[in-house]
Amino acid sequence: MKARKVVLVDAIRTAFGRAGEKGIFWNTRADDMVVKVIRELMRRNPQVKPEMVDENAWGVFCQEKDQGLTLGRTSVILAGLPETTAGYSIDRMCAGGMSAITTAASEIALGACDVAIAGGVEHMGHHPMGATADPNPRFLTDRLVDESAMSMGATAENLHDMFPEISKEMADEYSLICQQKADAAIKSGKIGEMIVPMTVYTKDGWVVADKDEQPRPNTTPEGLAQLRTPFRVMGKVTAGNSSGLNDGAAGCLLMTKDKAEELGIQPKMELKAFAYAGVKPEIMGIGPIPATKKALQVADIKFEDIGLVELNEAFAVQAVAFMNEFGLTFPDDPRMNIYGGAIAFGHPLASSGVRLACHLMHAFAARPEVKYGITTMCVGLGQGGTVVWKNLRRNGEKAEKAEKKEKHEAEKKDEKKEKKKG
Numbered sequence: 403m404k405a406r407k408v409v410l411v412d413a414i415r416t417a418f419g420r421a422g423e424k425g426i427f428w429n430t431r432a433d434d435m436v437v438k439v440i441r442e443l444m445r446r447n448p449q450v451k452p453e454m455v456d457e458n459a460w461g462v463f464c465q466e467k468d469q470g471l472t473l474g475r476t477s478v479i480l481a482g483l484p485e486t487t488a489g490y491s492i493d494r495m496c497a498g499g500m501s502a503i504t505t506a507a508s509e510i511a512l513g514a515c516d517v518a519i520a521g522g523v524e525h526m527g528h529h530p531m532g533a534t535a536d537p538n539p540r541f542l543t544d545r546l547v548d549e550s551a552m553s554m555g556a557t558a559e560n561l562h563d564m565f566p567e568i569s570k571e572m573a574d575e576y577s578l579i580c581q582q583k584a585d586a587a588i589k590s591g592k593i594g595e596m597i598v599p600m601t602v603y604t605k606d607g608w609v610v611a612d613k614d615e616q617p618r619p620n621t622t623p624e625g626l627a628q629l630r631t632p633f634r635v636m637g638k639v640t641a642g643n644s645s646g647l648n649d650g651a652a653g654c655l656l657m658t659k660d661k662a663e664e665l666g667i668q669p670k671m672e673l674k675a676f677a678y679a680g681v682k683p684e685i686m687g688i689g690p691i692p693a694t695k696k697a698l699q700v701a702d703i704k705f706e707d708i709g710l711v712e713l714n715e716a717f718a719v720q721a722v723a724f725m726n727e728f729g730l731t732f733p734d735d736p737r738m739n740i741y742g743g744a745i746a747f748g749h750p751l752a753s754s755g756v757r758l759a760c761h762l763m764h765a766f767a768a769r770p771e772v773k774y775g776i777t778t779m780c781v782g783l784g785q786g787g788t789v790v791w792k793n794l795r796r797n798g799e800k801a802e803k804a805e806k807k808e809k810h811e812a813e814k815k816d817e818k819k820e821k822k823k824g
């Protein structure tokens with residue numbers, strides 16, 4: 403059976419709040435955030451009738467209480483999708499949402515369904531990271547993993563040890579630029595376009611949550627330099643060069659390319675390939691490197707063909723290690739997280755893989771000459787995930803020029819092959 407082409411039609415998210423009692427979503431249920439995203443996706447895409455949605459896949463790390471009971475199915479009922487829509491929850495820690503996308507896309511590619519919603523959510527205020535998990539003591543007693551593998555911040559300190567050329571100053575410089583890029587994107591209105599406003603109840607009464615709470619536009623090099631290093635005495639990882647603890651949900655609408663055509667919808671990007679890779683748990687931040695190599699191999703393209711990178715900045719050191727590996731320019735590269743990343747916006751675990759797709763969708767529109775982009779992220783206990791996407795809104799002079807060049811190069815490649823054969 404030939405795989406069917408899968409396209410992303412739309413992606414949105416809630417604002418990302420700060421986890422905890424002071425955060426804007428403290429009194430809001432995680433499943434209600436999911437419902438908000440689903441309903442907004444349906445509202446924005448009226449050509450897609452509710453009964454067309456075959457599957458509703460949601461990534462979530464902590465699957466209990468307001469995130470339990472198979473969120474993918476409960477949110478079908480709560481969002482008013484028809485009972486014929488199936489749904490499930492999926493967990494790959496931070497890459498839960500990314501896995502929801504790739505799993506739902508696989509279903510579509512294989513013909514199991516035509517239209518799916520895929521998303522991710524994490525209310526880290528209600529569900530502090532790993533708080534109710536019961537890791538097998540053998541992890542540590544039998545030394546299956548290093549103790550530091552159980553603390554993500556400690557794994558980031560390990561990465562600094564592994565790459566001594568990445569100094570604390572570099573991690574801080576990277577983080578400062580991230581905050582500046584995020585601030586510019588917020589001020590230009592770009593981030594607002596990605597957020598569905600949600601009316602929520604707080605200690606100050608009803609308010610509209612339509613802005614991320616984490617960005618710190620006033621960040622300075624001096625301010626960053628003074629921060630504590632909570633994961634190691636005299637360490638390098640601080641609150642300023644890490645992603646934070648956040649509440650948020652993000653979702654997207656996927657379908658076959660043919661279905662989009664039939665409905666008269668202009669899809670935004672096509673899912674070309676994806677891959678996950680395992681690495682040592684105590685250096686989990688390195689995961690995006692092998693995952694990207696694997697995904698590029700599956701897509702049969704080179705890193706040089708990638709015009710935009712959306713990397714989840716769990717920690718700055720991990721982003722810089724990725725840039726060094728693939729020859730991206732430090733501290734900033736025109737391909738890298740053009741609207742800023744998780745250091746500024748936050749990282750509500752399972753939602754981030756879909757947040758990345760949402761950012762890439764907008765970045766593709768802003769850079770119509772770019773053909774391919776990736777979303778990539780590291781995962782606790784040692785994994786990385788990468789999705790390769792093709793821009794379906796290539797237009798304008800620059801895109802035409804790029805396409806001509808690609809065609810010419812492909813012809814040259816074919817000629818070479820023919821000559822070899824001869």
Ligand SMILES: CC(C)(COP(=O)(O)OP(=O)(O)OC[C@H]1O[C@@H](n2cnc3c(N)ncnc32)[C@H](O)[C@@H]1OP(=O)(O)O)[C@@H](O)C(=O)NCCC(=O)NCCS
Pocket residue numbers: 496554555618621622625626629632640641642644645646647716749780781782
């Ligand atoms: C690093 C971490 C422990 C910090 O948590 P926290 O202490 O609650 O964070 P805060 O936002 O309160 O920041 C701590 C301090 O740094 C300051 N700060 C944070 N970012 C700053 C910045 N860019 N510039 C200046 N100061 C900053 C805050 O103002 C605060 O100062 P205060 O103590 O004087 O109030 C937490 O964010 C964390 O664990 N992050 C990683 C999450 C993670 O592991 N995710 C999974 C990845 S795989």
